[in-house]
Amino acid sequence: MISQVRKVITVALLGAAALTACGTREAPRSAPPPPSAPVSRPPTLAPGPAGLTPVFSHGPRTRGKVVALTFDADMTADQGPRAAAGERFDHPELIAALRTLKVPATVFMTGRWAEEYPVQARAIGRDPLFEIANHSYSHHAFAADCHGLPTLPADRMRADVERAYAAFRTVGVPDAMPYFRFPGGCYDRQALRAVSATGLTAVQWDVVGGDAFATDADAVARQVLDGVRPGSVVVLHCTRSAAPTTERALRRIVPELRAEGYRFVKVSELIGAAGERG
Ligand SMILES: [Zn+2]
Numbered sequence: 001m002i003s004q005v006r007k008v009i010t011v012a013l014l015g016a017a018a019l020t021a022c023g024t025r026e027a028p029r030s031a032p033p034p035p036s037a038p039v040s041r042p043p044t045l046a047p048g049p050a051g052l053t054p055v056f057s058h059g060p061r062t063r064g065k066v067v068a069l070t071f072d073a074d075m076t077a078d079q080g081p082r083a084a085a086g087e088r089f090d091h092p093e094l095i096a097a098l099r100t101l102k103v104p105a106t107v108f109m110t111g112r113w114a115e116e117y118p119v120q121a122r123a124i125g126r127d128p129l130f131e132i133a134n135h136s137y138s139h140h141a142f143a144a145d146c147h148g149l150p151t152l153p154a155d156r157m158r159a160d161v162e163r164a165y166a167a168f169r170t171v172g173v174p175d176a177m178p179y180f181r182f183p184g185g186c187y188d189r190q191a192l193r194a195v196s197a198t199g200l201t202a203v204q205w206d207v208v209g210g211d212a213f214a215t216d217a218d219a220v221a222r223q224v225l226d227g228v229r230p231g232s233v234v235v236l237h238c239t240r241s242a243a244p245t246t247e248r249a250l251r252r253i254v255p256e257l258r259a260e261g262y263r264f265v266k267v268s269e270l271i272g273a274a275g276e277r278g
Pocket of ligand 1: 072073074135139183184
């Protein structure tokens with residue numbers, strides 16, 4: 001009986017191997033993946049009018065109480081001397097709090113930040129709780145008059161975005177997302193055209209956390225709690241020197257939103273939902 005079972009299994013395995021080999025030989029690239037296969041490419045939005053970079057600000061309002069917290073890991077290309085003098089552009093306590101609270105999050109990181117904090121960048125990038133997206137290499141502005149940031153010439157914008165991805169790869173971030181947040185959130189038609197060839201989706205927000213240069217964590221928490229609606233994207237910061245209250249605000253925001261029935265998701269989930277029909 002046992003030998004018969006073994007024989008059946010052996011025949012079945014041989015059959016499977018033959019089918020696999022046959023399929024590989026006869027249909028090398030044309031076979032569609034089965035419906036249950038994991039999605040290998042993150043969802044993106046279709047290009048906008050005239051092929052411009054699409055801009056995403058929030059997810060569907062009618063698909064349940066989900067919210068994406070996003071954290072900009074800001075460091076400008078010329079801030080190296082300040083970091084060397086002891087200024088902290090990272091915020092490890094914030095990342096630790098997200099892990100403790102089990103909150104998925106999207107971190108928009110500058111390439112310069114990844115170079116300054118390679119161990120943290122790699123750890124964030126390899127943690128399935130998080131996804132890393134692109135916040136430029138230099139954190140220079142992609143449009144004029146942007147919060148006092150130096151402005152990048154249009155012909156250097158695409159290279160700046162690609163340099164950030166190169167920095168992520170160098171420090172060991174495996175799969176940075178095809179999402180881009182303009183430094184300062186500033187963009188115009190020229191900027192959307194300049195980065196369109198990258199195929200990225202630009203990600204803005206609909207809720208400003210107001211944590212930049214804030215000193216009152218409760219005020220930040222209130223602003224977020226008042227602003228969040230289903231599908232919201234909240235912009236906060238992962239930069240301790242410029243946003244010192246964010247971790248404390250988070251410890252109030254997370255339980256209160258959960259008590260209201262919200263589930264935290266990454267930006268990719270909202271973009272995927274926005275691209276679905278029905
Ligand atoms: Zn920024």
